[in-house]
Structures are given as C-alpha cells and as structure tokens.
Amino acid sequence: MGLNIDFENREALTITDFEFLSLFKKGNEKVYFRLIQEEKHIAKKIDCLLTLDDDLEYPLIQNIFKKYQKQGYGVYFVVNSGGQEKNSIKRINAHFIDMDFGKVPKIDNGELIKDSEGKIVYEYRNKEEIEEYKIVFLKKLENFKLIPNVIVETKNGFHVYWLLDLEKPQWLDVFTPLQEKLIEHFASFEKRHEHADPNVKELNRVLRIINYRHLKNPKDPFTIKCIYLNTDVKYTQEDIAAAIGYNIIELVSNTKCTEIKPVTVKAEINNLRKDSRRVYSSPILQYEDLIPFLKQQDLISYLGIDAKSNVNFKCIFHNDNNPSAVIKNSDGYYKYFCNSPACICHNDGKGMDIIDIVKIKENCDTSTAIRKLVEYFHIELEDSTWINEQSKKFETNMMLLSQLGERKDEFPNLNRIIRFGYPILMDILEIGKKNIINRFFSTNGESIFFFSNRYLAGKRNKSVVNINKYINLFCTLGLLNKISYKQVNQRLRAMAVQISKDNAQNGISFYTVPDYNKAFKSADERASIMLQYKFSIKGMSKKYLENCFGEEFANQIYLVNVKDSERSKNIRDAIESLILQQIKTYGYFTRDMIMNYKLKLDNHYIRCGVKEYEFRKVLPDIIQKYDLIYVKANNNINQKLGIDTKKYVLIQRSLLDE
Incomplete structure (x- = not known):
C-alpha cells in the first residue's frame, strides 16, 4: 500500500482542529478535553458540545486552549466517547498506537540502569536521531495490512489511528486487550520495544490535538500536525484483530474476569476455643511500652492450642500432616514459626509475633491489630508524650493564626483570602485541641478530631452552607485536612455517631491539622492561584477547584460526590446555551x-x-470555562457594546483588553 507521504518532508494537512475532532465524534456530541501542564503535570478537565452546524461553543473553548498554552499546558482529548473516566466510556471511536522515539530506558549488559533512588534512568535522543526513527517507522507502516485513517506527528513520534465503523458492533471489554496486541505487534518490529508506548491501552486514553504545541520544553516547542488522512474506509475490531493475527472471538472470551481471592487461613485459626480467653487485670502502659508488652504475651495461651514452647506441633495455618510448627520463647518474646514454605506464616523463616498473627486472623492492618490486642488484654493506654506534642502544635497554630494579619507582606494572598474565615478556623483549632485522645485516634501521626458543621454554624450564627464553603476553603489551602471514614478508628466513628445522635446533629466530619509553620507558605501559593481565578467564598465549589487545580485535587477536598438531578443539569445546559447565544448575538448577557x-x-x-x-x-x-467576566457596566463597556446600562453584564474578557 502507499501512504502518499513524503517521508523526508512531512507537510501538515490543511485541517482544523474542529475538523480533526469531528473525525471521531458525532454531531452535537460532547467532547472531553484534558489540559496538562507539561512540566508540573497538573491536569485540568474541560468538556463542550462539538456541534457541526453551530460554531458558537467550540471557538470559545479554542480561546481557552490558547490561554493555557501560554501557561505551558498541552491540549489533549479523550479519543473514545462518554466521559473522562474509564467506566463512563460508552463508545469506541478508534484503535490507535503512540510511537515515541524521544527516550528509552538505559540498559547496560542487558540490565536496566537505575539511580540511587531505584528509578529507571533514561537516555534522550537528539532531533537527528528521532528523525531517522520517524522515517524508518513510516516505511514499515506502509507494509501494515490496514491503511491507517489518521497519522498525527508529535515532537518525538506519531499517533496512528484506525477509525471504527460506528454502525458495526463493538466490544468495550475487548478494547484494552486488542490495544495490547496492536502495541505488541508494532513493538516487535522496533529495535527497542518501548518505542510503541505500552500504556496507551485504556478506554479513557487522551491523545494530543493537532495544531496545538507540545510544550515539555517551552524553549523548543513543536506544533502537533496531521500528516495523513484517509476517510474512505472504516474498520471493525474484527478487522484490526485479524490484521495482527488474532481471532476477535478469542479476545472476547478472554475478557471474562477471574476473581483472585486472598489466601485463606485454615479454619482452625478462626475457630479457636472461645474459653481460651483469660481475664486480665488492666495494665496501665505508656504507648512506648505497648509493643514490647504485646510481644511478651504467651502465644500458646493466646491461641488456645495444645502445644508447648520449643516443641513441634501441627500448624494451624495449613493442612499439616507432619508437625512443622513451633512456638519459641526467646528472652521473654514469643514467635510462631512454620517450616513449610507454602504456609502463610512461613515469612521467609523469620516467624510471626502476636501482632502478625492477629493481622492474619482478622485480615487487618498493623494499627487495627494492635487496637484489638489492647482491647483483648484490657490495657489502659497513656500517651502523654504524643498528647503533649499534639497539644503544643494546636497552641502554636492558634498563635500563628492570630499573628497572620501582622505578616501581610510575607503572606499577602493568604491574608486576603482568609480574612473573613479567620474566626471559624480559630474555633476549629480550639475543638481539635480539646479532643486529643491518644495515638490510636490518629492518622499519619496527627490527632483526628470531629465536629458537626451544624454545631459550628450555630456557634458562629452562619448558615451550614456558608460553613461548608469555609471548611472547603481551609482544606484547599492545606490548613485543615479532611479524613475519610475509612481512615478513622471504628471506636472513634462510633463515638462521633453517638454524640451526633445525642445532640440531634448531622454531618459529622473528621479532620486533622498540619503544622502551620510549614503550611503557610504553600497556603499562600494556593491562595494566589485562587485569586487569579476570581475567588469569592460564594463561588467556592468543586467545579471552581477543578478549574484552579484539576479534578483529582478537587476530589480530595470534596470527598462526597453530591448527586445532581438530571433535570437540574438540563436546566443549566439550557441556560448555558442561552447565554452563549445572547453573547454571540449582542456581545453580552445580563x-x-x-x-x-x-x-x-x-x-x-x-x-x-x-x-x-x-x-x-x-x-x-x-465564567471559567469560556474565559468570560461578570462585571458592572461602565462607560467604556457601554460604548463598545452600544448599550446604556449600569447592570452587571457577562462579556468576553478579551473585550476589556481591546
């Protein structure tokens, strides 16, 4: 076959990015974009309708792309249709490969080279070397059985697409395995298999849009270009599979999920004699003494088994025909050993202490195992050292917060953005200080505390909605950390629920507080970004944070996704459409x-x-999506728009720059 490409002089086809996207999307379909800061790897997600009969919305999005390109962002789109996430994809539009000749892992004597931190070391090729690989690849591509529909040239390689016939059946579950086979096929012809990116296989994969620049090196940008286009033929997944020597039926059958279950401990461990529990007096221990105390407890007695120290017996963790287990007492510390490498407690011959045993028995983590043992042995735990450290942190934070106004020159953005929320944050710090318990009620060494937003709203005579916005602001700035229920000790959760019921309060949430000596600097940097995005406490929302810092960050602040009704979404879509239409017609909206x-x-x-x-x-x-501005009309704006009003108008920001 012939690609009709001049391999040495690859000219960009005269195709717009709108036309390029229309190759993959149907008319009046929503397209999902990803803007990625090439150096800092910050991602922002945007979507819009790509209508073929109305060019109103996409040109506004193009202006957004240009704005972010100036800030070092690359422009990508989700190739398949339905959304940003894997489980939201409803239709496959193409299969594709991403050839990258710019870098490969460094190898010496057949082994990967790694740095002192264990990270793979890469070797980077110069322009001349990359160009040679590009030409060789295109010549190989000419021999492939299926003519590509689209070839996009990137700085270091190519994106090659085979468009699917959307009128023919397709299997979502086959997408990834077929991608893997397609990538393997092209990798097999390369000197280095890594040239065919093995990661380009997910349903929600994003690839670069043509006519925008590659900006990983801002001093040496490269404009992404379409160098080949053929829409005479579309393919099925069967066609693509057959071209690389696979039967689509085999791939379909191989996509059935096989559940992998954790190793099951032998039934005896879960059926230990109930009457083996001894009644202990309540020892009072400092936290530092807890672990040694637990490891000194008699494992034979705790497990309730008929055995003696240093004498072999049949292991209770696997079907043991010959006595292969032994409990050893070394200097007062007990350990369980099993000589069978197949046993879950073999542990490379190192043995298992009482904490390890509970982790297996209860299928839990170390912290949970220790808590269960504290309850089992009726231990009263004192943790004065840690409590004093946490208490001192809260006191220092309260002092630093009270002095923040005196440090306006050092933290100007933080002062500006937090000035009305200062009393609320001080109340939260006081609550946290009063509720320090012990290290078990902590995460990552920080004390966990809780309160009801309704309680705080009543104390400050504010609405719960307003309090929620301020709490999300504090969390965004890194002055307060939300903790998900999964990370909270079960007893603390139960305590919070009971207090909530007793006080007829809902919305109990859990938090930790960082050290403000370290947090203020980054908080000021985040505040600066938020002010650039026209921060107001009324406009504080998940969408606003997505615009500022990306969706992943916003999800960390808004832990609970608020479900929106389909009717509300439709109303807002209709309002958005009206706004765009009015701006197109009159230049403004009120x-x-x-x-x-x-x-x-x-x-x-x-x-x-x-x-x-x-x-x-x-x-x-x-406002964020289309780079608009909502501002009170003045003489300058009235003159440009040919109107006479003092009302707030929604206009394109570029109008003020003219």
Whole structure:
C-alpha cells in the first residue's frame, strides 16, 4: 500500500482542529478535553458540545486552549466517547498506537540502569536521531495490512489511528486487550520495544490535538500536525484483530474476569476455643511500652492450642500432616514459626509475633491489630508524650493564626483570602485541641478530631452552607485536612455517631491539622492561584477547584460526590446555551435576559426562582470555562457594546483588553 507521504518532508494537512475532532465524534456530541501542564503535570478537565452546524461553543473553548498554552499546558482529548473516566466510556471511536522515539530506558549488559533512588534512568535522543526513527517507522507502516485513517506527528513520534465503523458492533471489554496486541505487534518490529508506548491501552486514553504545541520544553516547542488522512474506509475490531493475527472471538472470551481471592487461613485459626480467653487485670502502659508488652504475651495461651514452647506441633495455618510448627520463647518474646514454605506464616523463616498473627486472623492492618490486642488484654493506654506534642502544635497554630494579619507582606494572598474565615478556623483549632485522645485516634501521626458543621454554624450564627464553603476553603489551602471514614478508628466513628445522635446533629466530619509553620507558605501559593481565578467564598465549589487545580485535587477536598438531578443539569445546559447565544448575538448577557426568557423544558415552563438558582450555580463554571467576566457596566463597556446600562453584564474578557 502507499501512504502518499513524503517521508523526508512531512507537510501538515490543511485541517482544523474542529475538523480533526469531528473525525471521531458525532454531531452535537460532547467532547472531553484534558489540559496538562507539561512540566508540573497538573491536569485540568474541560468538556463542550462539538456541534457541526453551530460554531458558537467550540471557538470559545479554542480561546481557552490558547490561554493555557501560554501557561505551558498541552491540549489533549479523550479519543473514545462518554466521559473522562474509564467506566463512563460508552463508545469506541478508534484503535490507535503512540510511537515515541524521544527516550528509552538505559540498559547496560542487558540490565536496566537505575539511580540511587531505584528509578529507571533514561537516555534522550537528539532531533537527528528521532528523525531517522520517524522515517524508518513510516516505511514499515506502509507494509501494515490496514491503511491507517489518521497519522498525527508529535515532537518525538506519531499517533496512528484506525477509525471504527460506528454502525458495526463493538466490544468495550475487548478494547484494552486488542490495544495490547496492536502495541505488541508494532513493538516487535522496533529495535527497542518501548518505542510503541505500552500504556496507551485504556478506554479513557487522551491523545494530543493537532495544531496545538507540545510544550515539555517551552524553549523548543513543536506544533502537533496531521500528516495523513484517509476517510474512505472504516474498520471493525474484527478487522484490526485479524490484521495482527488474532481471532476477535478469542479476545472476547478472554475478557471474562477471574476473581483472585486472598489466601485463606485454615479454619482452625478462626475457630479457636472461645474459653481460651483469660481475664486480665488492666495494665496501665505508656504507648512506648505497648509493643514490647504485646510481644511478651504467651502465644500458646493466646491461641488456645495444645502445644508447648520449643516443641513441634501441627500448624494451624495449613493442612499439616507432619508437625512443622513451633512456638519459641526467646528472652521473654514469643514467635510462631512454620517450616513449610507454602504456609502463610512461613515469612521467609523469620516467624510471626502476636501482632502478625492477629493481622492474619482478622485480615487487618498493623494499627487495627494492635487496637484489638489492647482491647483483648484490657490495657489502659497513656500517651502523654504524643498528647503533649499534639497539644503544643494546636497552641502554636492558634498563635500563628492570630499573628497572620501582622505578616501581610510575607503572606499577602493568604491574608486576603482568609480574612473573613479567620474566626471559624480559630474555633476549629480550639475543638481539635480539646479532643486529643491518644495515638490510636490518629492518622499519619496527627490527632483526628470531629465536629458537626451544624454545631459550628450555630456557634458562629452562619448558615451550614456558608460553613461548608469555609471548611472547603481551609482544606484547599492545606490548613485543615479532611479524613475519610475509612481512615478513622471504628471506636472513634462510633463515638462521633453517638454524640451526633445525642445532640440531634448531622454531618459529622473528621479532620486533622498540619503544622502551620510549614503550611503557610504553600497556603499562600494556593491562595494566589485562587485569586487569579476570581475567588469569592460564594463561588467556592468543586467545579471552581477543578478549574484552579484539576479534578483529582478537587476530589480530595470534596470527598462526597453530591448527586445532581438530571433535570437540574438540563436546566443549566439550557441556560448555558442561552447565554452563549445572547453573547454571540449582542456581545453580552445580563441576569434579566434569563429571568425574562420563557425557558421551557419537557413541555413545562421553568419558574423564575428555579432559573435564578440554577443561573447562580452555573455562572462560576461558565465564567471559567469560556474565559468570560461578570462585571458592572461602565462607560467604556457601554460604548463598545452600544448599550446604556449600569447592570452587571457577562462579556468576553478579551473585550476589556481591546
């Protein structure tokens, strides 16, 4: 076959990025984009409708792309359709490979070279070397059985696409295994298999959009270009599988999931004699003395088995025909040994202490095992050293917070963004200081405490919604850390639930607090970014944080995903469409336009109160998404728009720059 490409002089085809995306997406379909800061690896997610008969929305998104390109962001799109996440993909649009000749792992005598930290060392090729590999690859690609539909040239290689016939059946579950086989096929022809990126196999994979720049090295940018386009033929997954020597039926059958279960401990360990539990007096221990105390407890007595120290017996952790286990007492410390390498407690011959035994028995982590043993032996635990350290941290934090106003020159952004929330944060620190218990009620060494947002709202005479926004602000700045329920000690959770019931309060949440000596600097840096994105406490939302710091960061702050009704989403989509249409027609939009507009959805008119609520909710997202500005009209704006008003208008930010 012939690609009709001049291998040495690869010209960019005259195709727009809109036309490029339309190769993969249907008319009036939502497209999902990823903007990735090439040096810092910060990701931002955006979506918009890519309509073929209305160029209103996408040009605004193009302006956003250009803005972020200036900040070092690369522009990507999700090739398949449905969403940003794997489980949201509903349709496969293409199979593809990503050839990258820019770097490969360094090898010496057949072994990977690693640095002092155990990380793989890479060797980077120069432009001339990369160019040679590019030419050789394209010549090889000419011999492939299926003509590609699209070839996109990147700085260090190519993205090669085979578009699917969307009218033919396809299997979502086959996508990844077929990708793997396709990648393996092209890797087999390369000197280094790594040239065919093995990671380009997920359903939600993003690849670069043409006509935007590769900016990993801002001093040496490269404009991504389409060098080959053929839409005369579309393929099925069967076609692609057959071209690389596989039967699609085999791949379909191989996608059935095989559940891998953890090693099951022999039944005896879970059926130890109930009457073996001894009644202990309650020892009072400092935390530092706890672990040695536990390891000195008689394992034979604890397990309730008929055995003697240093005498072999049949292991209770596996089917043991010959006595292969022994409990040894060395200087007062007990350990369980099993000589069978197949046994779960063999542990490379190192043996298992009482904590290890509980971890196996209860299928839990070390911290949980220790807590269970504390309860079993009725230990009263004192932790004065740790408690004093935590108490001192809270006291220091409260002092630093009270002095923050005097350090405006050092932390100008933090002072500006937190000035109205200062009393609320001080209340939270006081709650945390009063609720230090012991090290078991901690995570990563930090004391966990809890409170009801409703309680805090009552104390400060504010709405719960307002309190929630401030708490999310503190967490965003890194001055407060939300802790998920999974990380919280079960007893502490039970305690919190009981207190919540007793006080008729809902919404108990768990937190830790960092050291403000270390946290203020990064908090000021985050505050600076938020101010650039027109921060206001009213506009504090998950979407706002996604715009500032990316979706992954926002998910860490908003641990609970609030479900939105389909009707609300449809109303906001209709409002967004109206706003864009009005800006296109008149150059601006005002709140009155939506209030006076008879918005109809599912043959029902939307009430003014609902329109007002949804407009306020969607406004911050639209401002961020399309780089708009909501500002009170002045003489300059009125003159440019040919209007006469003193109302707030929503306009393109570029209008003020003209």
